[in-house]
Amino acid sequence: METAILQVFRYDPEKDQAPYYKEYEVPVEGTLLNALLYIKDNLDPTLAFRAFCRSEVCGSCSMKVNGKTKLACKTPMKELVETWKGKPLRIEPLNHMKVIKDLVVDIDKPIEKMKTLIPWLVPDPRVVPTDPMHESIIYPEEMEAYKDQIHCMLCFSCYSACEAVADNERYRGPFAFSKAYRFQVDRRDIETAKEKRIRYAISGGLWSCVQCQKCIHVCPKGVRPAEDIQNLRGQAVKKGFTDKPGAKKLKHFVDWIYATGQINRLYLPEEVYGNKEAREKLTKAYTEMGVEVWEVPKPTKGLMKFRDIYLEILSKEDKALDLDYSHVRKIDKMVSDIFKADICTIVDKAHEEGRSSRGLISKLKGLLGGQ
Amino acid sequence: MVKVGFYQGCCFQGQDAHMFETMKEMFKRIDVDVVLLEETTCCGGNTIDEENRKLSYAINARNIALAEREGLDMLVSCNTCYMVIAKAKRALDTNKKLRDEINELLKEEGLEYKGTSRIYHLLDFFRDVVGYEKIKQAVKRPLKGWKVVAYYGCHVLYPKEIAVDNSDNPSSLQEILKALGAEVIDDYEGKDACCGYHSFFTDKSMTLKKLNRILGGVKKVGADIVATPCPLCFKSFDIYQTNMENPPRVPSSFLPEIMAYAFGIDKDKSGLSHHLIKVEKE
Numbered sequence: 001m002e003t004a005i006l007q008v009f010r011y012d013p014e015k016d017q018a019p020y021y022k023e024y025e026v027p028v029e030g031t032l033l034n035a036l037l038y039i040k041d042n043l044d045p046t047l048a049f050r051a052f053c054r055s056e057v058c059g060s061c062s063m064k065v066n067g068k069t070k071l072a073c074k075t076p077m078k079e080l081v082e083t084w085k086g087k088p089l090r091i092e093p094l095n096h097m098k099v100i101k102d103l104v105v106d107i108d109k110p111i112e113k114m115k116t117l118i119p120w121l122v123p124d125p126r127v128v129p130t131d132p133m134h135e136s137i138i139y140p141e142e143m144e145a146y147k148d149q150i151h152c153m154l155c156f157s158c159y160s161a162c163e164a165v166a167d168n169e170r171y172r173g174p175f176a177f178s179k180a181y182r183f184q185v186d187r188r189d190i191e192t193a194k195e196k197r198i199r200y201a202i203s204g205g206l207w208s209c210v211q212c213q214k215c216i217h218v219c220p221k222g223v224r225p226a227e228d229i230q231n232l233r234g235q236a237v238k239k240g241f242t243d244k245p246g247a248k249k250l251k252h253f254v255d256w257i258y259a260t261g262q263i264n265r266l267y268l269p270e271e272v273y274g275n276k277e278a279r280e281k282l283t284k285a286y287t288e289m290g291v292e293v294w295e296v297p298k299p300t301k302g303l304m305k306f307r308d309i310y311l312e313i314l315s316k317e318d319k320a321l322d323l324d325y326s327h328v329r330k331i332d333k334m335v336s337d338i339f340k341a342d343i344c345t346i347v348d349k350a351h352e353e354g355r356s357s358r359g360l361i362s363k364l365k366g367l368l369g370g371q
Numbered sequence: 372m373v374k375v376g377f378y379q380g381c382c383f384q385g386q387d388a389h390m391f392e393t394m395k396e397m398f399k400r401i402d403v404d405v406v407l408l409e410e411t412t413c414c415g416g417n418t419i420d421e422e423n424r425k426l427s428y429a430i431n432a433r434n435i436a437l438a439e440r441e442g443l444d445m446l447v448s449c450n451t452c453y454m455v456i457a458k459a460k461r462a463l464d465t466n467k468k469l470r471d472e473i474n475e476l477l478k479e480e481g482l483e484y485k486g487t488s489r490i491y492h493l494l495d496f497f498r499d500v501v502g503y504e505k506i507k508q509a510v511k512r513p514l515k516g517w518k519v520v521a522y523y524g525c526h527v528l529y530p531k532e533i534a535v536d537n538s539d540n541p542s543s544l545q546e547i548l549k550a551l552g553a554e555v556i557d558d559y560e561g562k563d564a565c566c567g568y569h570s571f572f573t574d575k576s577m578t579l580k581k582l583n584r585i586l587g588g589v590k591k592v593g594a595d596i597v598a599t600p601c602p603l604c605f606k607s608f609d610i611y612q613t614n615m616e617n618p619p620r621v622p623s624s625f626l627p628e629i630m631a632y633a634f635g636i637d638k639d640k641s642g643l644s645h646h647l648i649k650v651e652k653e
Contacts, residue, residue, distance in 0.1 A: 066539070066540075067563060068538075068539045083537055083539050083540050084539075084540055085540070163564065163565040163581070164577065166564075167577055167580040167581065167584075168574075168576075168577065205574075207573040207574050208570065208573070208574040208577055209570075209573075210565045210567060210569055210570045210577060210581070211417055211569050211570075212525040212529065212565040213454070213525055213526065213529040213530045214525065214529050216529065216530040217528075217529035217530040217531055217538060224530075227420070227424075230417075230420045230421045230424075231421075233421040234421045234422055234423070237421075237422075244573075245572055245573055245574070245575070246572065246573035246574070248572075249418065249572040249573060250418055250421050250422060252572075253413075253415065253416060253418040253419055253422070254419065254422050257412065257413050257415065257419065257430075261412035261413060262381055262384065262385075262412060262413045263381050263413055263416065264385075265381060265385065265386075266385070266386070268572060272572045273572075273575075282386070282610075285647060286386050289644070289645045291386055291389060291645060292386070292388070293385075293386055294384070294385040294386060294388070297381075297384055297385055298384055298385075300409075300410055300411070300412050301409060301410045302410050302480055305479055305480045306412060306433070306480075308476075308479060309429060309433065309476045309477065309479065309480070310426065310429075310430070312476055313423065313425055313426045313429050313476070314423065314426060316425075317423050317425060317426070319422070319423055322422060
């Protein structure tokens, strides 16, 4: 029978000075949970790990294999052996939580963090009948908005894999934001609670998420926390929480992409942090290296039609007013001041001359009579 | 000669316009003709998704449709552009209602998203279309004695539905670097950490902590340079590193630059001499 070596993290804080790894030879058969049960039944009854349902429902058996978060009952041994090409498999407890014993961690901290985001329904009396004899109906179309989030089984895989938790103690954790978002899009939940959740999400690190996507990757139930976090950020801005750098970054993207088809990295530091020096510093560094500095992106051919599509989508989604038209006009003016031509002329010229991008901007300025 | 449509995103225009020329020259050496998809726009940088996901899908349906109009597959270099565009493609391919709605708008420009173009990232393009052997044959200046750290970045490995390699134990980047003759280091502290690029304008402290983690690990293993296929990770390493309190001054390279250099293109044209943190190694 094919076997594999598991190097299992062992630590009993009551007895051991320090953690150590113990090797076990297990059959390559069934799931990682089967292998751990094999150890417990046949090799070493002292090994501690959590497991209950064995069928991806309870979320107890989440752990790390060679640093990667896995739900043991969902992970075939064969797949692990293939991925790691026969190398030993190092089995460790989840990150960011205190070890109680071996692979068992203390989940109190992430649970407490989650509670700060009001992950429950605060009924709106205008929607939810107060009379218990009356039904509170939810239609299938409404459920669409949170049909994945409700499957979170608190396995803490995402919490363990999270890049933001790793470097920000206050960060609530991907699952917590998904739990909160689930009620943000529930019609029965009262507006004041939604507002509060956003406030608490912001103080709980909403803008600290690095969007690495690991939470989506490791979730055994198909919940997509990184995307829920994006949705919460959008809600925060919509509700007027626009003072955070992240909100200003979003505004930069929304306005500049509409105006030119591109963002403008040269202007990001001053539009987000009010830091004009950064642009001057970068301009100087690039000039010294002989790299042409573009104050504005090369306007894309078809820009006007692109703007049409952009605005049409925003209008359909009831978001046309999210565009800051005075900012867009400023960008237009900036472009025409640089080139001494309106944006449509520049788009055409840029496309005619645009085969080579080296020196394009100075060429365009020359052609159009700009500075 | 393989022909492929190149999606530039924000990383190959403006100050970085010269990077496309490096890219084009490098690809010529391995018999690939990269055609710039000129009319494409920013992918939204995974930030437009915060405003509205459908807007992100529409922008990228348009971007992909421009490649389809040329009858070309699309090659994306930036990890984030790749992820955003690949996610949009999945959504469009699996949701007819969304596709129809967006196509109705694209009509105005005479465009249509059909789903006929494949989206490649550099890594799977090198592995599946070019082949490691071809890269090896193009090397004129083997990177003998270069200790190179392989750093993938997140958006080519996560989430799994768009991953271009085995997310848990990827190998394509190491294989490419080996083909260049480099000594590859793929085990170091912080190798799985995010480069922090995307949090620079949302939570700057996060970026600096990430850089500290990764570059500290790189310094410890005594590498000469970090190589990454993602231009954003590269920018985080090269530009944002200078924002650290005590920058470890670890040099880094966008993968096509170090490939161009190994293919015999000089340091200036390969882009390696345009870094804030100088690449001293010859």
